[in-house]
Amino acid sequence: MKYYNDNHSENPFLTSRPVTQTTDYRFYPLPRAHKLSSKDINHKCLKYKMSSKLEKAKKNTEEGKQVQQAEDKLSNLAKSLDVNSKDYFVYNMQERKLLRSFYFSTAMCRLRRSIELATIRTKDRAAAAERRFVKGGSNNALVMGIGNAGTGVGSTIKGYDRRGGKWLPKLYTRYAKVAMTDEYMTSQLCLYCYFPIVHAKTSSNKTVLGSARCLNPKCEAFKHGRACNNRDVMSATAIGISAMTKFLYSRSFPPFTKGNHQ
Numbered sequence: 001m002k003y004y005n006d007n008h009s010e011n012p013f014l015t016s017r018p019v020t021q022t023t024d025y026r027f028y029p030l031p032r033a034h035k036l037s038s039k040d041i042n043h044k045c046l047k048y049k050m051s052s053k054l055e056k057a058k059k060n061t062e063e064g065k066q067v068q069q070a071e072d073k074l075s076n077l078a079k080s081l082d083v084n085s086k087d088y089f090v091y092n093m094q095e096r097k098l099l100r101s102f103y104f105s106t107a108m109c110r111l112r113r114s115i116e117l118a119t120i121r122t123k124d125r126a127a128a129a130e131r132r133f134v135k136g137g138s139n140n141a142l143v144m145g146i147g148n149a150g151t152g153v154g155s156t157i158k159g160y161d162r163r164g165g166k167w168l169p170k171l172y173t174r175y176a177k178v179a180m181t182d183e184y185m186t187s188q189l190c191l192y193c194y195f196p197i198v199h200a201k202t203s204s205n206k207t208v209l210g211s212a213r214c215l216n217p218k219c220e221a222f223k224h225g226r227a228c229n230n231r232d233v234m235s236a237t238a239i240g241i242s243a244m245t246k247f248l249y250s251r252s253f254p255p256f257t258k259g260n261h262q
Helices: 002-007 038-044 045-059 063-079 086-094 098-101 106-135 167-172 233-249
Strands: 141-146 177-181 197-201 207-214 228-230
Touching: 002 086, 038 106, 045 063, 045 106, 063 086, 063 098, 086 098, 106 167, 141 167, 141 233, 167 177, 177 233, 207 233, 228 233
Parallel strands: 141 177
Antiparallel strands: 197 207, 207 228
């Protein structure tokens, strides 16, 4: 709120609803972020445990070696033939019993059930940890602004799982108010001057994809030597500012409004 008032004194919304300030500083660092990675979720959901067990079984047991050979042959057939071809279908039917006995054995079924229970428990704990982080020691009602641009699901990116989806907003609705917020331009503009940002580069001219750098020399962050920031933290803060503006003034924040950048 301090940053909102000090750095946006020309905002027309503030003339009708001013907020009292206790400081005159014009630069405020971005807030700390709560990090939740897919790697942590996979570890707590026992996904790595199942992958390790399957890998060991295929290397050390006779049945596992046969399954690995069958999968390798199916993979080669899929590359050379159409998966809907007759040869691929015939070989798949021949190896069906072997594959099912391996992947749906009693031990694997028990482990799969453990993964289901661990996934439910892990997601609940992850949502609770983030709510505690946001609230801090406050007893006020919690309102969370969540971007609506995408849910972060689909194919993996360079081998990393995408654990997004609608499950997190649904869990938040049990204990807090959830507002789906428009993410338009929230990751494209600097929060201190609303100048377009770019990716920072290293001394070897390598692009740092997770960074956000403002090149405006008049920017307060630029003047204080804080022109480079974490891109995710800046985007999350921008979504919070956009949601707060919608709550307080029932209008969209101009820099993040569609049509203002055309």
